[in-house]
Amino acid sequence: MQTFTYYPGCTLRTKAKDLDTYARSSAEALGIALVEPENWQCCGGAYTTATNEVATKLSAVRTLIAGKDTDGLVTVCSACHNVIKQTNYDIARNESMQNKVKQYLELDEAYTGETTVYHYLELLRDVVGFDTLESKVVKPFKGKKIAAYYGCLLLRPSKALAMDNPENPTIMEDFIKAIGGTPVIYAQRNECCGGYITMEDKAQALKRSNAVMESAENMGADMIITACPLCLYNLKKNSCSEMPVYYFTELLAEALGLKENDNE
Amino acid sequence: MNKNQKDWIDITSGVNVRKCMRCGKCSATCPSYDEMEYHPHQFVYMVEKGDIEPLLNSESLYKCLTCFACVERCPRGVEPAKVIEAVRLTAVRQQGNNHLIPDRIPEMLDDDLPQQAIVTAFRKYTK
Numbered sequence: 147m148q149t150f151t152y153y154p155g156c157t158l159r160t161k162a163k164d165l166d167t168y169a170r171s172s173a174e175a176l177g178i179a180l181v182e183p184e185n186w187q188c189c190g191g192a193y194t195t196a197t198n199e200v201a202t203k204l205s206a207v208r209t210l211i212a213g214k215d216t217d218g219l220v221t222v223c224s225a226c227h228n229v230i231k232q233t234n235y236d237i238a239r240n241e242s243m244q245n246k247v248k249q250y251l252e253l254d255e256a257y258t259g260e261t262t263v264y265h266y267l268e269l270l271r272d273v274v275g276f277d278t279l280e281s282k283v284v285k286p287f288k289g290k291k292i293a294a295y296y297g298c299l300l301l302r303p304s305k306a307l308a309m310d311n312p313e314n315p316t317i318m319e320d321f322i323k324a325i326g327g328t329p330v331i332y333a334q335r336n337e338c339c340g341g342y343i344t345m346e347d348k349a350q351a352l353k354r355s356n357a358v359m360e361s362a363e364n365m366g367a368d369m370i371i372t373a374c375p376l377c378l379y380n381l382k383k384n385s386c387s388e389m390p391v392y393y394f395t396e397l398l399a400e401a402l403g404l405k406e407n408d409n410e
Numbered sequence: 411m412n413k414n415q416k417d418w419i420d421i422t423s424g425v426n427v428r429k430c431m432r433c434g435k436c437s438a439t440c441p442s443y444d445e446m447e448y449h450p451h452q453f454v455y456m457v458e459k460g461d462i463e464p465l466l467n468s469e470s471l472y473k474c475l476t477c478f479a480c481v482e483r484c485p486r487g488v489e490p491a492k493v494i495e496a497v498r499l500t501a502v503r504q505q506g507n508n509h510l511i512p513d514r515i516p517e518m519l520d521d522d523l524p525q526q527a528i529v530t531a532f533r534k535y536t537k
């Protein structure tokens with residue numbers, strides 16, 4: 147059995163428990179061991195691209211170091227995934243950052259980007275395999291038209307995240323097919339929901355989230371899925387649409403027979 | 411023009427603003443375009459010219475969603491969002507210039523707002 151370090155992040159412990167709980171139970175059912183490191187810290191929610199900032203990147207490096215001795219580091223939240231992968235990409239290419247981090251964290255040896263980071267969807271695709279997943283589905287989403295919402299953080303910047311084609315991704319659609327559903331392709335699937343702007347400009351969040359929901363609905367979607375707690379919040383609370391929004395892990399667990407069916 | 415400030419922004423962003431060919435694709439794809447006084451391509455152009463003061467004082471700094479659409483789609487690999495981030499940091503790193511004041515947070519909360527929104531806003535708006 148393969149063992150991965152699992153980083154839930156702050157929101158999965160509080161407002162996004164469903165994203166977390168079903169990620170864990172599904173991994174277990176799929177034969178993957180997820181081990182949570184002790185005393186992890188919040189990733190900060192957004193990666194600071196400034197080349198001369200180190201302090202704000204330290205918590206992500208700590209998490210990366212925690213993943214070094216396992217088969218990889220797994221994240222579920224799109225934002226954690228984005229911050230941790232961008233940190234890993236930059237530190238691997240920047241010796242001065244490696245040295246500064248070594249001093250700040252009082253490391254015996256510098257961290258140079260050796261941990262492999264997987265988003266949970268990548269774990270399903272690259273480690274479990276969508277074929278294997280399909281074979282374990284007991285309650286397929288037959289006849290359900292499901293819109294995958296990537297938003298911005300899962301795919302971009304693609305040179306650091308290297309998850310999928312940033313303009314024509316397929317990983318979530320392949321996931322939807324594996325659990326028996328029909329993916330819906332729509333124009334806004336990789337555009338931003340408004341993100342943290344909801345804190346101070348609800349009108350802008352409403353504009354963005356409405357655009358996403360309308361675009362999916364117009365293509366005939368019954369529901370929309372996301373990996374990001376802030377996307378879920380914006381699409382639900384800052385849009386006029388009634389279309390249900392779920393975490394992809396909820397559907398995964400349901401398809402695997404690990405969750406009561408309340409998604410009707 | 412303040413040469414030190416321009417150099418500092420160039421170093422902080424890591425971007426070579428001179429690569430820009432002024433095609434405007436970054437602004438065309440920006441989800442915050444309508445909300446901005448200065449648009450992504452203008453950030454790049456004005457930093458290149460050293461015309462930084464208007465940017466430092468503009469609300470546009472706080473309208474960027476860090477969605478990386480402009481970074482991904484710029485045909486010249488300029489990465490405009492990194493320029494905006496560097497200007498924003500130059501603004502909020504100044505004493506007393508935090509855009510988000512902790513005392514204001516309670517009025518922004520509701521029962522469903524994820525922590526992620528709050529930590530991200532702090533990372534973006536304060537120092």
Ligand code: SF4
Pocket residue numbers: 429430431432433434435436437450451454483484485486487488489490
């Ligand atoms: S997309 Fe790139 S090259 Fe075009 S205007 Fe924007 S920064 Fe300049």
Ligand code: SF4
Pocket residue numbers: 436439440441442443450473474475476477478479480481490491494
């Ligand atoms: S990163 Fe900022 S400037 Fe660039 S497209 Fe997104 S919102 Fe616009």
